[in-house]
Amino acid sequence: MFEKTGVATREMVMTKFPSVERINKGPVAVVECYQKIPCNPCQTACPFGAISIGEDINNIPERDEGVCTGCGMCVAKCPGLSIMIVDGSKSAETVEFRIPYEFLPLPEAGEEVIGLDRAGRPICDAKVIRVMNPPSFDRTPVITLEVAREYLYDFRNFRRK
Amino acid sequence: MREVELLIIGSGPAGLCAAISAAESGARVLILERTFKPGGQLIKQTHMFFGSESQYASHRGVDIAGILMKKVEEFGDKIEIMLNATAVGFYEDNVVTVLKDEKEYFKIKAESIICATGAFEKSLAFPNNDLPGIYGAGAVQTLMNVYGVQPGNRVLMVGAGNIGVIVSYQLMQAGIEVAAVLDAAPRIGAYLVHASKLARMGVPILTSHTVKEAIGTDCLEAAVVCEVDDKFRPIPGTEKRYDVDVLCISVGLSPLNELLAMRGVEMKYVPQLSGSVPMRTENCETSIPGIFVAGDASGIEEASSAMAEGYLAGLCAAAKLGHVPADFEQRRQEYLKQLDGLRSGPVGDRIRAGMSVSRL
Incomplete structure (x- = not known):
């Protein structure tokens, strides 16, 4: 199905998510890269060596949830925009997501937006917490959003109201 | 010399x-x-x-x-x-x-x-494929990213290879609506991370689909698409009409x-x-x-x-x-x-x- 629509199934998504215990401890990267393609900037971007691809540049990246600090250096570096950061340490009811977003105009902190799933369907409300767009991100801004915890495995994008 | x-x-x-x-x-x-x-x-x-x-x-x-x-x-x-x-x-x-x-x-x-x-760029044969508004993906990119000219308002992309999905994404970044991306092949040819970027923007990717005809008098007004079987033959009764002013051809x-x-x-x-x-x-x-x-x-x-x-x-x-x-x-x-x-x-x-x- 994924190869027909570009929409990953729940089972596929679950293989990329760290444990809930890890998510509740603090920010951690979810690397949604499912296909062997010749690409490795995530590995070089990680200052902690938490993402490994190995000798063959076609390997699928593996993120070590024990080593990953959720710093987010990989998010704006992935050419496929396949990486996001999840953080469940802030509250029991919500999760914070950090996702790449390359559309103008950018949202503003505090803005209420519509949360979308992997097929672009509206699923929830989301609140913009922070907008990061430093020169080092090279025009791939990273947006931090707060989303109700029940959408942890479904939320993947947003659109402005 | x-x-x-x-x-x-x-x-x-x-x-x-x-x-x-x-x-x-x-x-x-x-x-x-x-x-x-x-x-x-x-x-x-x-x-x-x-x-x-x-x-x-x-x-x-x-x-x-x-x-x-x-x-x-x-x-x-x-x-x-x-x-x-x-x-x-x-x-x-x-x-x-x-x-x-x-x-x-x-x-x-x-x-x-x-x-x-x-x-x-390869081309694609279908009735009225010479109407203004039907472009190769390269031309759309040149207009948009080299000259800063908007090629149209609503686009149907033909071809789900890397170029098709990348140009679709760039069109959306330029504020242009992409109605759908279709491809005659049964699977998306592009790197799937590119396809997922489009999918989560709500753009449907229709595999096993092709263009049946373009409609318009002076320029493109709509395109009719249909499903194809595993031998790439159109399946009668599956026609769908998209009202678009741009048909972007990206078939390799x-x-x-x-x-x-x-x-x-x-x-x-x-x-x-x-x-x-x-x-x-x-x-x-x-x-x-x-x-x-x-x-x-x-x-x-x-x-x-x-x-x-x-x-x-x-x-x-x-x-x-x-x-x-x-x-x-x-x-x-x-x-x-x-x-x-x-x-x-x-x-x-x-x-x-x-x-x-x-x-x-």
Whole structure:
């Protein structure tokens, strides 16, 4: 199905998510890269060596949830925009997501937006917490959003109201 | 008649890397570029590239053109770029005829030549496919990303390969609606991370679909699409109409290398490389000594491999001219290793199969 629509199934998504215990401890990267393609900037971007691809540049990246600090250096570096950061340490009811977003105009902190799933369907409300767009991100801004915890495995994008 | 040491035809990723590599070895290079700006397709690419650091992965294509041009300028005494200059003929005595600024016509004779002419877009036959508003994906990118001109308001993209999904994403970044992306193949051809970017913006990707006809009087008003079966035959009763003012055709590329065929190098039709390609050695040299090929002109691949091939061809062409750097073999092995890496995975299966039958 994924190869027909570009929409990953729940089972596929679950293989990329760290444990809930890890998510509740603090920010951690979810690397949604499912296909062997010749690409490795995530590995070089990680200052902690938490993402490994190995000798063959076609390997699928593996993120070590024990080593990953959720710093987010990989998010704006992935050419496929396949990486996001999840953080469940802030509250029991919500999760914070950090996702790449390359559309103008950018949202503003505090803005209420519509949360979308992997097929672009509206699923929830989301609140913009922070907008990061430093020169080092090279025009791939990273947006931090707060989303109700029940959408942890479904939320993947947003659109402005 | 002007005489040059190394003539490179085309200033895309392969041509620029070939020039840098050859100049580094000490060769004097003239590059012919048929448009007003060097960089080839790179200058239209606003997305980040795949690959490894050696091919500037994670940089945007347009910025890679800048990085390469900066290197070219560092070799200002060795590399000259002639813009608005189209190579139109290539003769037995290594004379290339050039049309410059669409008025001057002259000859250049070269000791060695690297053909880095890239590719051209394939077309698709359906009723009314000549209506204004029906573009190749390359034209849409040129209008949008080179000239800043909006090609229309609502687009139907035909082709879910890398170019189709990337151009769709760029259209959305420009504020243009993409109604859907369709492809006759049963699976998405693009890297799936690119497809997922579109999917989560709510753009449907319709595999096993094709265009049945375009509708419009003076310009495109709508397109009718239908499903196809596993033999690509339209399935009656599955027609859907999309009211769009742009139909963007992105059904693949073919190598552009008629100059090499005219010169008489040994050519072969290789479907895995998307067309007729020159037979060549591991060092990118064709069946005629001193004539090299690099990039999409030798078979359709990604820009990352075009750059690695360009560096390899430039190094080997210069060496053949007598400019052999001390680390020649080390560098040659390094470029070959990069190419092996880029072609080694499952998406490289086709390329490897094509390479194995086009090797001299």
